[in-house]
Amino acid sequence: MAASAVVGALACQVDSYLRNFETTVVSCRQIKTAPPSKASKKSKLPTTPSDDTQECFEVELKDTILFPEGGGQPSDHGVIATPDAEFPVLAIRRALLTALHQVPKHIEPNTLVKLEVDWKRRFDHMQQHSGQHLISAILDQMEVPTLAWSLGEKVSYVELPRKLTDEEVLEVEDRCNDVIRQGIDIWVEVPDKDLVNKNKLPDDYDAERGILRVVHIGNLDANPCCGTHLKNTREMGSITLLHQLPIRGLNSRLHFMIGDRVREYARESNNLTRALNSRLSCQTEEIELKISRLESQLRDSLKREKLWMADVVKAEAARVNEELKLVKKSYVYRGDIVGLDYFNSLVVEMGKLEPNSGVVILASGAGKNGGALLVIGDGADKVASKIRDDCIIKALKGGGKGAKWQGKITQWEKGEVESLEAFFDRLEV
Ligand SMILES: [Zn+2]
Structure with a gap:
């Protein structure tokens, strides 16, 4: 007999609505670092400290209301309070049939402890998880099996063998919300083990000693699952299906959110829309039209810039060539551009620079x-080396040989442009 309740029959699984609980510590052992939590990592949920200098202990309790990650549902967060202190629990993992709670300090075995679950987080997980069962049940009726699912920090998804059409997505969403409104009971059954499909069990779960649960949504769905679930579909509030993303060949990830997340999403969308209304000075219905106009204006501007640039390059190239003929040196500085594109066009326009034509500095x-x-x-x-050696431009890096040298200036310091101009004036060729 195990000293503690087995995963499958934990207090949080027997009654998922328990928020507080009293129990005793069975064992506590130090671990080197908090083992990375796969589900938490995937969903970017906070994990225990990764700093390996920090102490971490794993506590086994007689029973627990803190759910260890499993069945796609991330681990709960909560608090363990001893008579003298309170410890945050940010990860609970399943080791075979045992739930292990990670805490920052050692707690003596046999200590009486009080547990409190982070109910906001847990209820959200229950909404997403029961909702996923509902979405998958409706999809099953449409002969689209669910291959995998993930409960994300903001958005969750079910992975399907194909992309749904827009009409199908609407149909699934409508049917799910219809079931929510009907207020159908959700309950957990622990049937005869031989009757349970064991394919979905984790490889390291001992089916003989463990508890196999089946979660029912009325007569609509019966699914083996270890998660914590709502009591009635009405508690889901509403289901919103979002975008699909292609994955692994023809598979598709259909994203969704349920319950309080839908309200949060509506709030964020509304804030974004209002920001766009203000930035674009227009009503919501006009946003798309306004953006199309801006895009078209930008395209026209870029076209014009290209034409004007060609004219400027032509004129500048003529000036440089003229100066080379007269004094065998020329200087171009453009403060309004950063890269080399303009100069490359200029060099092409200037034509081949024959030996003994002189030198051109372009900055x-x-x-x-x-x-x-x-x-x-x-x-x-040699000219470039001199600019560098004389520290005329301090943040200059680059290279070249013979008749071409090019470099990057990380930043121009005060007075450096003038120094470069003076250097050019002094330059003897
Ligand atoms: Zn499940």
Whole structure:
């Protein structure tokens, strides 16, 4: 006989509405670090501290109202209170048939403890989990089996063997909400073990010594499950089906939210809509039209910019070539751009730079945005080395050989643009 209640017959599974509970500590042992919780990791729910210098203990209790993760449902959060102290419990894991509660301090065996479950989190999990059973039951009737499911922090999903059509999604949602309104009872049955489909049991669950439960939704559904469930479909409030995402070939993840999450989602959507109304200065019905107009304006602007840029490049290339002919050096600085694209176009427009044509210094960017430096022509690498050696631009990195050197300027410091210009004026070619 096990000293504690087995997973399958824990107090939280027998009566999922217990919020407080008294029990005793059976054992407590230190573990090196909190073992990573798979479900929690997946759903980004908080886990026990990962800092391995922190102490962590696993407590086995005579019985518990804190659900260990299982059946796709993440572990509860709660509090264990001894007569002298209170400890947060942020992870409970199942080890074979035993629930182990992770706490930051050692608790002596036989200590009488009081448990409290984080009811908001638990009730939310019950809404999502019972709701998932309902969605899957309706999908089963439409001959779409559920292959897997995940209870996420904000949004959950069922994985299906194919993408549903928009009409099917609406139909499933309508039928689920109809069942919710009918107020159908949900209950747990512990039938004869031979009658239970054991395919869905975890590999390490001892079916002989454990308890096999079947969760019923009226006559609609009977599903082997270890989770904590609502008593009536009415407690789900409502079900909203969201987007689908393709996964593993033809499979599709149908996302959903249930109960209080639907209200939260409506609140967030409303806030977003109001922000868009204000930013775009328009009514909700006009948002799409307004964005289309902005997109079209942006496309036109980019087209215009390209044309103007071509004109500017042409004029600048002519000026540079003229200067090279006259004084064998030229300098271009553009504070309004950061990268090298403009200079690359300029170099193409200038045409081939023959040896002994002179040297061109091209610099871009300003202040904290940084910029680029391109030196081309006779002894370009030596000119660039001099700029670096003389510390004219401190945050300059780059390289090149012979007639081409290019580099990045992480940031322009005050006065550096002027220093570069003065350097160019002094430059003898
Ligand atoms: Zn389940």
